[in-house]
Amino acid sequence: MDTMTAIMTRRSIRAFKDAPVTDEQMKTLLEAAMNAPSAGDGRPWHFVVTTDRAQLDALADEVDEGNAMFKQAQAAVLICLDESLEGFKGFGPQDCSCAAQNLQLAAHDMGLGTVWIAIINVPPRVAGCRKVFGVPEEMTPFALFPIGVPGEELKAEVRYDESRIHNGRWVKR
Ligand SMILES: Cc1cc2nc3c(=O)[nH]c(=O)nc-3n(C[C@H](O)[C@H](O)[C@H](O)COP(=O)(O)O)c2cc1C
Numbered sequence: 001m002d003t004m005t006a007i008m009t010r011r012s013i014r015a016f017k018d019a020p021v022t023d024e025q026m027k028t029l030l031e032a033a034m035n036a037p038s039a040g041d042g043r044p045w046h047f048v049v050t051t052d053r054a055q056l057d058a059l060a061d062e063v064d065e066g067n068a069m070f071k072q073a074q075a076a077v078l079i080c081l082d083e084s085l086e087g088f089k090g091f092g093p094q095d096c097s098c099a100a101q102n103l104q105l106a107a108h109d110m111g112l113g114t115v116w117i118a119i120i121n122v123p124p125r126v127a128g129c130r131k132v133f134g135v136p137e138e139m140t141p142f143a144l145f146p147i148g149v150p151g152e153e154l155k156a157e158v159r160y161d162e163s164r165i166h167n168g169r170w171v172k173r
Pocket residue numbers: 010011012013014115116117118154
């Protein structure tokens with residue numbers, strides 16, 4: 001899939017088939033995530049990866065408010081922010097966001113589905129991730145991604161919006 005096609009057709013997938021995700025696919029996802037740009041090339045991230053059924057089920061209950069998606073997912077990736085590695089202080093969330101979007105686009109390119117589950121700034125979800133994965137206090141759970149073969153098909157959306165564009169000078173609308 002070419003880059004523009006991946007960007008324009010990716011959707012958040014919250015239902016998964018009972019079909020395996022391979023170790024090789026997981027490695028490719030992590031390669032894509034770690035190839036993201038980061039401020040000062042700091043790469044202030046760690047990735048907690050699981051394909052363990054009991055852990056995936058626990059994520060549904062402890063993090064995702066009992067929703068079914070982690071019970072269906074075959075794998076999950078938690079991106080954690082390590083502030084001690086930030087190339088420039090305070091830029092870590094932006095760096096982790098770049099890794100997160102690379103991961104989502106790579107999954108789509110491989111025919112896998114995922115959705116960004118917000119963790120940072122959601123205290124009960126942060127606590128759930130620490131409990132399920134044993135993430136230490138000095139690391140900040142940032143965003144969680146269930147991974148699987150899509151069990152739903154969502155149409156591409158065109159969200160281009162001229163009213164958000166200001167040519168040369170800000171136009172008050
Ligand atoms: C920072 C961020 C946080 C999000 N958090 C959640 C979440 O907690 N749960 C969820 O189901 N989707 C979450 N999403 C997915 C959005 O709901 C989704 O991207 C949006 O509705 C647009 O749909 P699309 O991804 O299919 O294009 C999040 C997306 C982003 C970028």
